[in-house]
Amino acid sequence: xxxxxxxxxxxxxxxxxxxxxxxxxxxxxxxxxxxxxxxxxxxxxxxxxxxxxxxxxxxxxxxxxxxxxxxxxxxxxxxxxxxxxxxxxxxxxxxxxxxxxxxxxxxxxxxxxxxxxxxxxxxxxxxxxxxxxxxxxxxxxxxxxxxxxxxxxxxxxxxxxxxxxxxxxxxxxxxxxxxxxxxxxxxxxxxxxxxxxxxxxxxxxxxxxxxxxxxxxxxxxxxxxxxxxxxxxxxxxxxxxxxxxxxxxxxxxxxxxxxxxxxxxxxxxxxxxxxxxxxxxxxxxxxx
Numbered sequence: 001x002x003x004x005x006x007x008x009x010x011x012x013x014x015x016x017x018x019x020x021x022x023x024x025x026x027x028x029x030x031x032x033x034x035x036x037x038x039x040x041x042x043x044x045x046x047x048x049x050x051x052x053x054x055x056x057x058x059x060x061x062x063x064x065x066x067x068x069x070x071x072x073x074x075x076x077x078x079x080x081x082x083x084x085x086x087x088x089x090x091x092x093x094x095x096x097x098x099x100x101x102x103x104x105x106x107x108x109x110x111x112x113x114x115x116x117x118x119x120x121x122x123x124x125x126x127x128x129x130x131x132x133x134x135x136x137x138x139x140x141x142x143x144x145x146x147x148x149x150x151x152x153x154x155x156x157x158x159x160x161x162x163x164x165x166x167x168x169x170x171x172x173x174x175x176x177x178x179x180x181x182x183x184x185x186x187x188x189x190x191x192x193x194x195x196x197x198x199x200x201x202x203x204x205x206x207x208x209x210x211x212x213x214x215x216x217x218x219x220x221x222x223x224x225x226x227x228x229x230x231x232x233x234x235x236x237x238x239x240x241x242x243x244x245x246x247x248x249x250x251x252x253x254x255x256x257x258x259x260x261x262x263x264x265x266x267x268x269x270x271x272x273x274x275x276x277x278x279x280x281x282x283x284x285x286x287x288x
Contacts, residue, residue, distance in 0.1 A: 008233045023116060047087075075097065091233075138283065168183035
């Protein structure tokens with residue numbers, strides 16, 4: 001069997017929850033079949049930035065569903081298929097094709113040339129999309145609440161504010177109706193001009209400021225969309241939100257709501273901890 005010679009067409013950025021697709025390649029690895037399709041509406045996890053996990057979905061053929069065990073970004077140089085952390089190159093590297101690997105139980109009976117339907121769990125997708133959009137607006141609101149702590153000029157976010165989120169983020173995890181963002185308050189951040197003195201004591205006021213900004217933005221019913229350079233997995237995509245102040249764009253490969261009023265009430269909780277002598281700021285965001 002041959003491996004694909006072009007990147008997977010990704011339908012999920014548009015909000016698609018199903019699509020017809022052609023099976024391009026199937027290989028069995030242990031207890032699983034790895035199925036590659038020409039297109040998919042299933043959002044895969046990308047280990048290079050695994051903030052949003054995979055959709056829950058199934059491949060349907062002849063009225064029978066093969067539930068996905070996982071859905072993950074994979075790549076091939078034409079001779080072998082590498083999954084997730086085994087991929088040695090960045091997306092867009094010449095000579096490499098990036099695809100979505102649909103992982104189902106071995107013995108699926110799927111074969112090259114079959115036509116299948118990708119069926120995504122809409123409720124779970126919506127819950128993750130809610131969490132992801134809430135995460136982005138919360139990061140912008142946090143940047144605003146901490147803007148006065150910068151003593152040096154630093155790179156701005158999409159609203160022209162000092163980008164604390166972009167400068168200090170260590171990890172971001174999207175879950176149903178929310179997210180957890182972890183920031184390292186290290187010496188490098190101090191050298192960039194961020195003042196950490198008294199931050200722990202002022203966290204309740206910072207959270208209050210973030211929540212007030214979020215309430216204002218959500219009340220505006222700002223529209224949200226995903227812009228993309230093209231339909232394929234490797235094409236750049238951006239989350240765009242028409243906030244009252246300005247249209248803001250953030251590079252993003254995830255899924256989102258179409259308007260901030262879909263988020264309901266969004267609130268954050270801020271805590272500071274310690275990781276081997278380095279202060280860690282954690283922001284937990286929830287949308288209800």
